[in-house]
Amino acid sequence: MEFGVLGGLSVEDSDGRHLPTAPKQRQLLGLLLLHAGEVMPVRTCVSEIWGEYPPPSAATTLQTYVMHLRRLLARMPSVGSREAAHERLRTTGQGYLISVRTDELDLLRFEQFVGQAGRATDDYATMARLLSSALALWDRPVLADVRTGPVLQSAVTHWERRRLEVHEAYLDALLRIGRHRDVLAELAVLTRRHPTHETLHARYMTALYQTGRVGDALDVAARLTSRLARDLGVAPGPAIGRLQSAIRRGGSIVAPFPPALPSVPGLRRA
Structure with missing residues (x-):
């Protein structure tokens, strides 16, 4: 069953x-x-x-x-x-x-893969493989064909946020093992979907820079800066500024974030 x-x-x-x-x-x-x-x-x-x-x-x-x-x-x-x-x-x-x-239950299998990935300390290739298996279980938003009331809507929001956390950790693992070109398409989609998400943009800038697309990496930073100012009235945090400076200098850049996975997902009860 x-x-x-x-x-x-x-x-x-x-x-x-x-x-x-x-x-x-x-x-x-x-x-x-x-x-x-x-x-x-x-x-x-x-x-x-x-x-x-x-x-x-x-x-x-x-x-x-x-x-x-x-x-x-x-x-x-x-x-x-x-x-x-x-x-x-x-x-x-x-x-x-x-x-x-x-x-x-696909949700329990998802968390099982994530838990195994979280224990693959410093083995980023294994972590990427396990997180890829976890993400492959999703094809649409949670309960996409079910009417949701206040309790389910809270749970759906939680699991969609969890899905993004896992996707970020997966991309970080790929960046750590040098698969910069492999993440470009996914990061292009994710940054369009989350136009003010600074860490996604930092990952995209890193992948672009590491594949020789310096101008495109700086353009991503410029678009983020413009969007944050227009939508939220704020400037990017210092991580984006440091990344921009390193790219302009042509310096060495590693993956900006170590893969990190919360061990217990948790759900907010209504």
């Missing part, structure tokens, strides 16, 4: 795809999977699905949604029974918990 949240919501096994069609049931399943192995309180589920003003019947309707999700699981050959579905999706205390193994 495989569950997916890094893109569209998916539930698959050898018998094919098994997904609820009702939007609120999909919303609940996405919420539970993003917090797999954790109890999601009833009040949190209700807040996600109905917002600030839930109907009086919200808790009872939520129980119905859970029942429908269990029926869906029970129909899957890899689950096979109502009892097994109850073990997968349990009522625990004041909430619900979905139980999945690491190899069954």
